[in-house]
Amino acid sequence: MTNLIFCYPYFLDITGWGTYSFCMIELNNATKRYGTLTAVDNVSFSVQAGEYFALLGPNGAGKTTIVKMLLDFARPTSGSLSVNGLPSTQAASRNAVGYLAENCHIPPYLSGWQYLQRCAELLDMSRLDAMRQCGRIVELIGMQGREHTKVSTYSKGMIQRFGLGAALIGNPKLLILDEPTASLDPIGIREIRELLESLKDQGMTIFLNSHLLSEVEKICDNAAIINQGRLLVKDAISALVKDNDTLEDVFVRLVKG
Amino acid sequence: MKMPKTLPPIIRIAKYTLTDEIRQKSFIIMFAICAIFIFLVRGCYQGNFMVNGQTLDAETVIRVVSKLTFHVIAAGAMLLTALLSMRVFRRDRDEGMQSCVLAKPIARWQYVAGKILGLWVLSVMFMFSLHSVVFIIASINLNAVLPEFLIASLLCFFNLLFVVVAVFLLSLLMSDVFAFLCVLGIGIVGLVADGIYALSHSQMAQAMIGQSGAPSDWTWWKAVYYLWPKLSGAERFASSFIGGEGFPGFGSIYPLINILAYCLILGTLLFWRFRNEDIV
Numbered sequence: 001m002t003n004l005i006f007c008y009p010y011f012l013d014i015t016g017w018g019t020y021s022f023c024m025i026e027l028n029n030a031t032k033r034y035g036t037l038t039a040v041d042n043v044s045f046s047v048q049a050g051e052y053f054a055l056l057g058p059n060g061a062g063k064t065t066i067v068k069m070l071l072d073f074a075r076p077t078s079g080s081l082s083v084n085g086l087p088s089t090q091a092a093s094r095n096a097v098g099y100l101a102e103n104c105h106i107p108p109y110l111s112g113w114q115y116l117q118r119c120a121e122l123l124d125m126s127r128l129d130a131m132r133q134c135g136r137i138v139e140l141i142g143m144q145g146r147e148h149t150k151v152s153t154y155s156k157g158m159i160q161r162f163g164l165g166a167a168l169i170g171n172p173k174l175l176i177l178d179e180p181t182a183s184l185d186p187i188g189i190r191e192i193r194e195l196l197e198s199l200k201d202q203g204m205t206i207f208l209n210s211h212l213l214s215e216v217e218k219i220c221d222n223a224a225i226i227n228q229g230r231l232l233v234k235d236a237i238s239a240l241v242k243d244n245d246t247l248e249d250v251f252v253r254l255v256k257g
Numbered sequence: 258m259k260m261p262k263t264l265p266p267i268i269r270i271a272k273y274t275l276t277d278e279i280r281q282k283s284f285i286i287m288f289a290i291c292a293i294f295i296f297l298v299r300g301c302y303q304g305n306f307m308v309n310g311q312t313l314d315a316e317t318v319i320r321v322v323s324k325l326t327f328h329v330i331a332a333g334a335m336l337l338t339a340l341l342s343m344r345v346f347r348r349d350r351d352e353g354m355q356s357c358v359l360a361k362p363i364a365r366w367q368y369v370a371g372k373i374l375g376l377w378v379l380s381v382m383f384m385f386s387l388h389s390v391v392f393i394i395a396s397i398n399l400n401a402v403l404p405e406f407l408i409a410s411l412l413c414f415f416n417l418l419f420v421v422v423a424v425f426l427l428s429l430l431m432s433d434v435f436a437f438l439c440v441l442g443i444g445i446v447g448l449v450a451d452g453i454y455a456l457s458h459s460q461m462a463q464a465m466i467g468q469s470g471a472p473s474d475w476t477w478w479k480a481v482y483y484l485w486p487k488l489s490g491a492e493r494f495a496s497s498f499i500g501g502e503g504f505p506g507f508g509s510i511y512p513l514i515n516i517l518a519y520c521l522i523l524g525t526l527l528f529w530r531f532r533n534e535d536i537v
């Protein structure tokens with residue numbers, strides 16, 4: 001009775017029952033075809049609340065398609081996906097979900113602050129709440145002093161930070177990150193890693209799409225490896241990486257067959 | 258973090274659309290062109306015009322010039338609306354706002370409704386403000402208020418809604434420029450067809466048809482003519498109020514009903530199409 005799994009909506013969570021966990025994300029035989037190309041082929045797995053989960057795979061494996069289906073950016077050809085215990089096709093499933101896209105873009109004529117404010121307002125926050133949240137987020141992503149300058153003057157790394165900041169607005173319970181450290185320098189990568197670790201400590205569920213296997217190995221609890229749209233393995237990192245192996249070794253071995 | 262209610266996200270998306278579009282060069286250029294046009298037209302109100310050797314009285318001149326200006330502004334507003342609408346979805350996609358909005362607990366229909374509302378309000382504001390300037394100029398020159406001018410402007414709002422919805426829908430199906438050209442083509446074909454229709458109903462044309470004696474089947478052409486989006490017809494119906502002709506009768510409402518029906522049909526198709534669209 002220590003880790004019972006319940007798949008019910010987040011808002012039905014009975015607080016105080018810390019030993020119970022529930023599915024934050026669930027894929028049931030999810031398949032996505034684009035014409036004759038099968039991007040995701042009959043994939044099933046689940047991610048529990050509070051888990052730090054990594055979805056790994058080579059380029060074109062179908063990772064981003066899975067993320068898109070979770071956010072209802074793309075509809076599955078067959079199978080089903082649920083987020084927060086609700087079908088991903090329902091807008092309410094994205095309640096308390098933060099998302100950072102692979103190549104984060106922000107309108108160049110806005111300032112980072114204005115962008116964060118828009119994101120907060122879209123969550124139905126009052127102006128005052130939005131201002132408070134944005135101030136906190138700017139501090140969290142380490143962009144104090146640059147928040148009021150135009151995005152067109154930002155570097156890729158700075159845009160990525162503001163993208164992450166936007167994903168964190170509204171204190172989400174689930175964070176979906178598609179290559180969050182793609183445009184960051186080593187110092188930025190470390191800062192983001194530390195930030196994500198602190199978020200995990202606060203009980204946030206993190207779904208990470210990444211190529212940086214060394215980073216994943218350091219911080220994630222569980223990982224799934226997919227190739228050519230098929231799920232190869234899903235397990236705890238500690239179970240996947242044995243003896244003197246690294247996650248990279250396991251990854252290469254599994255993908256190359 | 259609570260689920261936003263239905264209306265606020267639509268209004269917020271509309272507000273962002275409006276503020277983003279005002280920054281577009283095409284909006285600024287068109288606004289400048291229209292302002293120059295109105296400035297130049299101002300001089301026409303004081304001119305002396307002669308038709309068949311007879312000098313037109315000031316009131317007729319003012320009404321004719323106002324009507325002409327009304328049509329130019331309405332057509333300009335439609336052109337601007339089409340220009341702005343054609344890139345709305347692509348710009349939002351490229352700048353990351355589409356995925357940013359739709360990753361929030363906001364339904365796709367709310368996003369599309371917000372976009373339509375934002376652009377419609379912007380184009381309506383653009384057209385109404387220009388019409389209002391002409392209304393003020395005409396009223397000062399005539400020493401009388403012309404409320405029918407503003408009523409006519411209000412009736413043209415539906416044309417702008419049609420343009421927004423049609424360009425939005427077509428921009429999901431084809432390239433942006435083609436979507437713009439298609440809607441432009443719909444407007445031009447409608448205008449030409451109205452001209453031909455009016456010409457064919459003139460006494461001279463009727464007499465020529467009667468003389469040729471050859472029976473011709475116009476049923477199909479008539480059906481196409483009546484079913485074609487009647488943008489120019491709706492504009493003409495609206496402008497009929499300005500000439501002091503009063504309400505032209507219920508028969509002439511048809512173009513307005515036609516446009517409203519198209520807005521409804523194309524709007525439904527737009528929501529359905531966007532619902533199945535993959536977000537990049």
